[in-house]
Amino acid sequence: MSEAMLRLSGVEKIYNRGQTSEVRVLNGVDLTLARGEMVALVAPSGAGKSTLLHIAGLLDTPDAGRVEIGGEDMTGLTDRRRTMVRRQEVGFVYQFHHLLPEFSALENIVLPQLANGVARRDAVARAQALLEQVGVGARAGHRPSAMSGGEQQRVAFCRALANGPRVLLADEPTGNLDPGTSDQVFAALTGLVRGTGLSALIATHNLDLAARMDRILRLDQGQVVPG
Template identity: 75%
Template structure:
C-alpha cells in the first residue's frame, strides 16, 4: 500500500507554553488522508481545527509529533523548503476567498504558477481550463469585487489547484455563502476534486456536506475521533 498523502502522528500544540495563560490546543492528534480521499473535519469553534489545518499545511509547527506529506517527514525542514512544499504540494481554501482585489480572476490563478516558474502562456491556459471546469470562464477578466460570493469562491478553488497540489486543505470553504449557493459551490468543488484525484481535508460545520465526503473526523478539546 502506498503512503498516505497526509499523515499526522501524535501531534501536540500548546500556545503560550510555560505561561499561566497556556492553551493546549492539540493533544496527540493522529490522522491520515489517503490518495484521492476526501475527509471531513467536524469541530466546534475553538476546538483546534484551524491549528490542525495550519500544521498539516506547514503554516505552523507542532510542539511534538510527526507531519508527513507524500511519505516525506516535514518536521525540521528549513523555512525555504517548507515554502517550496506549500507552493508545490499543498492547496489552501478558506471561508473567505482572499483573492487579490487589484487583479482579475484569471490573474489570481496565474500568479501562483508564475511564482513556481511556469511560463505565463502555460499558466494562462491552465487557469482558463480550471475556470471552465467550475463554470466561471466568462468572469476571467473581472476583478473580485464585481463577482458574486459563489463566483469568487470558485476562483479561489481554481487558485488552490493551479499548481497541481497533492493535498487540498479547506477551512469552512462554503461557510460564508447562503445555503443554496453553498450546496452548488460544494458540488463544484467535489466534481473538481474527483476529476483530479486530489486528497482533501475539509473542515466544516455543515453535517450534510460532511456526510457526502468519504470519511468524517470529529475534533473536540484537541483530540480526534472517527465518525
C-alpha cells in the first residue's frame, strides 16, 4: 500500500449547546489518505464535512484522537509549529475563491510563497507555471473582479498549491459554479493533483464528480464509511 500522507485516528469533535446538551459532530473518525490519492468525501450539509477538513488541515483541534501528516503526529504541537506545518504541507480550497481583490491573479499566488521565504523571482516563475497549467496563464495580470467565476477558482487552486503541499483539502470547490464550468474547473483541479502527485481529500455534493475520484467516503453519524 502507498505511504499514508494523511491519517485520522479516532477523531472526535463535540460542540456544547448551553450547559446541558452537546452535539457530537465527529464520533471516532478513522481515515487514511495515501500518497497521490484523490478521495471524495460526501455528506449532507451540516454533517460535519467542514469540521473534519478543518481538523485534518490543523485549523481546528479534535477533542480526542490524532492527526498525522506525512507520518508525523500533529497532536500536541505548539500553535507556531502547527502554523508552519499548515503553511508548508497543506493546501486549502473553498467553495468561494477568497482571492485578495486588490492583487492580480499572479500576485495572489506569489504572496503565500513570499511568506514562506521563497525568492520573488522563483515565486513569480512558479505562479506563472501553475496558471499556465490550469489554462489561465493569459489572465495572470488581471484582478479577480475582471475574471469569471471559473477562472477565479482556478487561480484559487494554484494559490493552494503555491508552496508545494503534500495534502490538498477542498470544501465544495465547484459548488458555486454552473455544471459546465464545474466540469472544466474540476478537470483543472484533477490535472494539478495528478501532475504533482499530492494527496487530495475533496468534499462535494456532486456525485458525478465524486465518481471520477479514486475512492468515495461518506460521513454518516459522525463516522467515515466507504461510499
